[in-house]
Amino acid sequence: MKEPASLRNRLIVAATAWIAFGMVLAWLILSNVFRAHVTQQFHDELFVHLSELKRLAHVENGRAVLRAALSDPRYDVENSGYYWEIQQQGDVLARSPSMKAAPLTTPPDGRSDVGVHTHRIQGPTGELLVAESLEWKNPGNPPIQFIIGTDKRHLESVVNSFNNTLSWSLTALGLSMVGAAALLILYAMRPLGRLSMALHEVRSGRLKSLPGSYPAEVQPLVDNLNSMFASTTDLVQRARTQAGNIAHGLKTPLAILTDEAYRLREGGCGTSAETILDQCRKMETQIDYQTTRARVVASRLSPGASAGAGDVVAEVVSAISRIYMHKNLHFDVDIPASLRVACEAQDLQEILGNLIDNAGKHANARVRVAATALEDGLIDITVSDDGPGLPVEAHEVVFNVGERWDTQSAGSGLGLAIARDLVTLYGGTIHLGTSVLGGLEASIRLPAAQ
Structure with a gap:
């Protein structure tokens, strides 16, 4: 057989x-x-x-x-x-x-x-x-x-x-x-192996009950078995009853174990973490992108939002300058203290943080951030650097989600895409051009705060 x-x-x-x-x-x-x-x-x-x-x-x-x-x-x-x-x-x-x-x-x-x-x-x-x-x-x-x-x-x-x-x-x-x-699976099945050995000991007469503790999924079965072993009356009937209880009790733990095995299989695999990360980047990129959009749409619904352009730029420049301290960059900031943008401060930090970080990453020695109030109720903020810049054909490509013109440098390809979406959600515009410093210039226009 x-x-x-x-x-x-x-x-x-x-x-x-x-x-x-x-x-x-x-x-x-x-x-x-x-x-x-x-x-x-x-x-x-x-x-x-x-x-x-x-x-x-x-x-x-x-x-x-x-x-x-x-x-x-x-x-x-x-x-x-x-x-x-x-x-x-x-x-x-x-x-x-x-x-x-x-x-x-x-x-x-x-x-x-x-x-x-x-x-x-x-x-x-x-x-x-x-x-x-x-x-x-x-x-x-x-x-x-x-x-x-x-x-x-x-x-x-x-x-x-x-x-x-x-x-x-x-x-x-x-x-x-x-x-x-x-x-x-081998690790998950170890309690059943221990249970099998303990049952053998009980059946051989060397033990009167099942010793030790078991996982929560198996412990009810162990308790039922011990209760059955402790019973002294109507042994055969109780044995049949307990056999039925055991058969019924096994279905749920085994189903949970099977599901747990699949979940653990799909969990962390340390030896191939880098490979998993590579395959998952496009997805990570899209998730980061969509969650950011969802947060911004929610904050955009709040009326009366405003942020001081000078204060936000000062915070961002302070953080970015520390990141690129090894490059000894000079940050030239020309923003009137009175300028306020009709935008949540956190969102303006995200926009300018992405643009200034991009400028600092590619600049040779200088980064310039300037802002002026326009007559049509908009505020024009420009971020320029003296780096290598971008060819004209790349000016639209880099705004696509996950796209990076310079694939040798670190980055996810999300910064400019997120900045563009944030600016668009606040009714503004953004475009790239050639900086007077010789590198790239990013120009955004956002509504001024009333």
């Missing part, structure tokens, strides 16, 4: 199967999300370069020349996988230095269609992701066709690299979770 399967083994097998399923599902979801994200980034980059190509191109008398080279030098490297062409009725008016093969051919677009189209075509070095647009210089002449493309292999290279890293990470995470789940 086949022996019944061990409850411990059942739990370990179930936990392993569930973890494996979760890891495979996580791999599929994360891989597809990343592919979609990278593909969109590639297309966004093509759109930017297409706009740049159209802006720089000068077409006249069947020829096209660029007033300046494209900002991306890869279009100048032969067979780099980054190509552009300007055509008219199939004739090539101009092409990138990287292009040495036959002209690019895209599916035909309607005469009235002036939008940007994306295609996948065969290029000189493989399949190309292409963005193209038509432009009519003269209604009586054929349209000028601007084509720009990137080899799909560049996209696949990024995705494959991510998938390899993701596979190793999830495998390591899954194995560590299986090991942790097995250890937790």
